[in-house]
Amino acid sequence: MIIGQQKPFDEIWEMVKGHKQLTVFGCNTCVAVCHQGGNKEAEILASLLRMRATQEGIDIDIKNGGIERQCEHPFFESAKDLLGESEAVLSMACGIGVQFVAEKYMSTPVYPALNTTFLGDVKTDWHFTEKCQACGDCILGITGGVCPVSRCCKRLFNGPCGGSSKGKCEISKELDCAWQLVVDRLEALGKMDDYEKIAPIKDWSKDRAGGPRSFKLEGF
Amino acid sequence: METKTNSKLEKIFKSGVMAVTSECGPPRSSDPAHIITKGNLIKNHVDAINITDNQTAVTRLCSLAACIHLKLQGLEPVLQMVVRDRNRIALQADILGAASFGINNMLCLSGDHQSFGDHPKAQNVFDLDSMQLIQTVRHMRDEGKFLSGEEIKVPPNLFVGAAANPFADPFKIRVPRLAKKIAAGAEFIQTQCVYNLDKFELWMKGVVERGLHEQVFIMPGITPMRSVGMAKYMARAVPGMDVPEELIKRLSGVPKDKQAEEGITIAVESIQRLKECKGVSGFHIMAIEWEDKVPEIVERSGLYPRPVVD
Numbered sequence: 001m002i003i004g005q006q007k008p009f010d011e012i013w014e015m016v017k018g019h020k021q022l023t024v025f026g027c028n029t030c031v032a033v034c035h036q037g038g039n040k041e042a043e044i045l046a047s048l049l050r051m052r053a054t055q056e057g058i059d060i061d062i063k064n065g066g067i068e069r070q071c072e073h074p075f076f077e078s079a080k081d082l083l084g085e086s087e088a089v090l091s092m093a094c095g096i097g098v099q100f101v102a103e104k105y106m107s108t109p110v111y112p113a114l115n116t117t118f119l120g121d122v123k124t125d126w127h128f129t130e131k132c133q134a135c136g137d138c139i140l141g142i143t144g145g146v147c148p149v150s151r152c153c154k155r156l157f158n159g160p161c162g163g164s165s166k167g168k169c170e171i172s173k174e175l176d177c178a179w180q181l182v183v184d185r186l187e188a189l190g191k192m193d194d195y196e197k198i199a200p201i202k203d204w205s206k207d208r209a210g211g212p213r214s215f216k217l218e219g220f
Numbered sequence: 221m222e223t224k225t226n227s228k229l230e231k232i233f234k235s236g237v238m239a240v241t242s243e244c245g246p247p248r249s250s251d252p253a254h255i256i257t258k259g260n261l262i263k264n265h266v267d268a269i270n271i272t273d274n275q276t277a278v279t280r281l282c283s284l285a286a287c288i289h290l291k292l293q294g295l296e297p298v299l300q301m302v303v304r305d306r307n308r309i310a311l312q313a314d315i316l317g318a319a320s321f322g323i324n325n326m327l328c329l330s331g332d333h334q335s336f337g338d339h340p341k342a343q344n345v346f347d348l349d350s351m352q353l354i355q356t357v358r359h360m361r362d363e364g365k366f367l368s369g370e371e372i373k374v375p376p377n378l379f380v381g382a383a384a385n386p387f388a389d390p391f392k393i394r395v396p397r398l399a400k401k402i403a404a405g406a407e408f409i410q411t412q413c414v415y416n417l418d419k420f421e422l423w424m425k426g427v428v429e430r431g432l433h434e435q436v437f438i439m440p441g442i443t444p445m446r447s448v449g450m451a452k453y454m455a456r457a458v459p460g461m462d463v464p465e466e467l468i469k470r471l472s473g474v475p476k477d478k479q480a481e482e483g484i485t486i487a488v489e490s491i492q493r494l495k496e497c498k499g500v501s502g503f504h505i506m507a508i509e510w511e512d513k514v515p516e517i518v519e520r521s522g523l524y525p526r527p528v529v530d
Binding site for chain 2: 153154155156157158159160161162163164165166167170171177180183192195196198199200201202204
């Protein structure tokens with residue numbers, strides 16, 4: 001899923017404090033799971049902003065609300081009135097949701113409350129880790145189910161580099177060396193011979209490098 | 221003796237003589253005087269001189285320009301090239317540029333992560349990895365083609381090297397990884413600094429068992445310790461470095477003003493021991509900002525004089 005982290009409160013405040021009215025708008029799917037941008041977090045952030053406004057003697061009408069997902073049109077039905085009457089929106093969604101709102105409400109300023117950080121898993125209720133970079137050409141089938149694009153800091157297709165030490169990456173003792181994990185998996189699968197196959201040069205045109213991506217279903 | 225390139229290093233390897241290389245880091249300045257002085261300091265004691273490529277991810281005068289400065293002095297540079305900072309377009313362009321100046325050797329590397337350097341906020345490239353860079357330069361040389369498949373009218377003629385770190389983990393893939401680099405096209409190998417000789421010899425045993433030493437020229441890396449502080453720092457902070465406790469003890473056992481001398485002696489003893497190790501074809505002496513000690517190490521190790529090659 002998409003993981004995001006709330007921006008520093010002061011940064012959020014600086015973006016929105018010039019408005020007379022603001023709607024803090026939650027997105028209750030991915031970023032709710034990581035406790036950063038759900039409807040509950042929108043309510044809390046709205047309270048904090050109201051307190052700040054009071055402290056600074058600034059008059060802003062701050063409402064809060066939210067929908068299940070800010071990246072699909074049907075979910076917006078229930079918030080039609082709220083958003084239509086908003087002077088500005090502080091979206092708690094990932095970057096996709098922020099842009100979706102901006103596209104729907106051409107003349108309404110929309111601000112991001114979150115930094116969209118990565119595509120990751122939920123290791124525990126409070127621990128999220130990056131697992132995919134949507135590079136557009138998945139090679140998990142040859143790397144034992146461990147992604148070197150997102151999990152190796154040099155995204156090596158033929159790793160590990162010389163900085164792999166005791167299973168950890170050279171940039172941090174907290175970070176697993178992805179290629180140690182690849183080797184461990186290949187060994188568990190009895191496929192160590194595959195280690196010596198040289199992974200071919202990647203076609204990055206399917207990645208971000210090739211420009212914004214989209215696809216359409218034929219005959220749908 | 222059949223050589224594929226005009227590399228002096230290749231000729232020396234293939235004549236069966238132990239080769240000696242060293243390396244110089246370019247300055248953090250546009251003044252080339254420093255690198256030229258360093259090169260001239262060691263030129264009679266080594267066969268070729270590596271020029272590092274923004275080592276430790278710190279911005280410096282570029283490796284290619286520094287190689288050209290040495291080449292113009294009549295020295296034999298080894299162009300180090302990391303895949304961290306350039307995509308395949310820039311890498312291939314620099315390979316052609318190097319060849320156009322008669323640079324005959326290249327070392328293909330990943331490069332330290334930028335978080336270690338002076339621009340930790342930089343983007344990294346890693347369009348190719350070091351294995352694929354080896355393939356690329358061999359493809360350009362041997363097939364006379366770009367990665368795109370298009371023809372190169374005058375292909376670059378470089379002798380191709382790669383790095384190996386026998387001390388990184390997991391150890392069990394360190395011999396297979398070397399085999400992989402050879403399969404990719406590596407013709408010579410310079411290793412990480414060797415301090416744990418037992419482990420290096422264990423790795424070499426695996427290399428020899430697979431006959432890999434007959435397919436590639438292997439040069440253990442030798443870096444003299446200047447002090448016990450340096451040894452402790454390398455043991456603690458440099459990723460993939462194996463500094464045994466005995467070495468630290470030995471340096472601690474001599475007075476501070478004699479530690480540098482002891483470090484040189486340890487380097488000389490290491491070379492003398494590894495000369496006897498089957499599969500070792502030469503030495504890569506990396507005296508970091510201590511290039512003036514290279515001649516002494518080479519002489520005391522019995523590697524001087526260097527052979528004269530046409």
